[in-house]
Amino acid sequence: MSAAQLYAAVEAGGTKVICGVGSADGGSLETVRIPTTDPGATVRKIVDFFHSARERHGSPEAVGIASFGPLDLDPRSLAYGAITTTPKPGWQGINLPRLLGSALGIPAGINTDVNAAALAEARAGAARGRDAVAYATVGTGIGVGLVSGGKMVHGLGHPEAGHLRVPRHAAHVGFGGICPYHGDCLEGLASGTAIKAAWGASLDQLEPDHPAWEVESHYLAHLCATLIFTVAPEHIIFGGGVMSQTRLFDAIRSKTLSLIGGYVGAWTKEAAAERITGPGCSEPSGLVGAYLIAQAAHQRG
């Protein structure tokens, strides 16, 4: 048995929940994947897993949750910790830290999945030791988490940079975008869902000279430039299914530098190669972030 402290971690996504017992430093001793169905059944399975894991590994000190959102993260709010305006049936108002904290009898903390991933990458991943880090996931949707001054960013709401408006690429003019809220915001134009809607196929099914590649890197470079001009991240990490097409990275880097136009001197070609990368955690960044959230909840008591 390790002397390291034991935590419970929950990465709650729209289609699946990953639960783990372990720590950010030591890794997971055990994980389980649970389908995200109605909240009652899903929470029951999460609690059952942690009860049974307790018999095998001992009692965790706290539980950390990295969740899909939007979340109420205002510490002065009575609904602090609750999922707010999600279209996911039954999940609006569900307060995972309250439910899991009281079922397990331990302190609980929560943040968005992407904020948690940004924190994990800043502490233990590709951006280790950096205090200003962005994490963007480009998959079914687009989510962006931010760490500034070493802390996960929130204010009136939390980062939702997947919904930024970005200048349209000329090769994409006939496409209206698929975001139900905004049509042609970043998620509406550049998520995996948008790519399929625009071109009838995912990137890996399209030839390397298909305009979809150029269009996709254009939008993601606009995300990078917007983040650089707005919050000055030291590192931008891209995860998610679309980004498994790693040829996107070089195109994003060079287009980002063009958009910055030499205005931020620190963003050289070498800096872009080093500071716009994939994730570096040894487990999914969101899960590692959930361990870190648990650790913070434990320290708060």
Added chain:
Amino acid sequence: MSAAQLYAAVEAGGTKVICGVGSADGGSLETVRIPTTDPGATVRKIVDFFHSARERHGSPEAVGIASFGPLDLDPRSLAYGAITTTPKPGWQGINLPRLLGSALGIPAGINTDVNAAALAEARAGAARGRDAVAYATVGTGIGVGLVSGGKMVHGLGHPEAGHLRVPRHAAHVGFGGICPYHGDCLEGLASGTAIKAAWGASLDQLEPDHPAWEVESHYLAHLCATLIFTVAPEHIIFGGGVMSQTRLFDAIRSKTLSLIGGYVGAWTKEAAAERITGPGCSEPSGLVGAYLIAQAAHQRG
């Protein structure tokens, strides 16, 4: 004599420097305006003022500087505190906190003028008590400062959201923008300089139904929406010469809400009226921010 601690504050702008002796809480006991010329003469006049003010008011504990940039704010850098890639002749590499701190024999701190203004508004102005605040100045240029988690934001560089790319307004299609770096970035399209270049007049010289008003509020609403989606500020404060045209505020608020498209529930019409406003400090926000920077430098020792 007040028992409150005394600080030296410097708001260094491209055309003038305002120096003050006093504190953020108690206000300035005395201020002076010095033209920004070459750095040698300018720094000499700043030092002379503080030496002579010392005879009248006593010795300040520390000096805080709110400066035009870009600045090196990386605490690990040897050039920490220096002005970096400014086009202003002679000012590149000038390290105001080192020069003023050693000339006055007191601790010194620095941040950007707009970050300082955001901090001042968060502590003592229109956003008093809020931890996530943006301050945008719209004048000759456009600058944006950010406070997140109660602290001024920096990372690899600092916020430069004046240079964001924003979707072009249809009534503005023939205008190339005036930013020497990017052409049609926000500053290139919506600064006071850009307004004059596009329409041959400033807003106050144009009829209320002139398209310039619509175009200007379109771009500033895009700035608000980008900030809301990226860093979730609780309050966005606009200052600067262009914003003395206060009719812009209502147009910016309603267009911002349209751009958010209901996605961030907390941004209602009432919230926009309360949270997108002019500044509320009793002295220029940047000068108040400089007192707060001095206070922090004093506490660090």
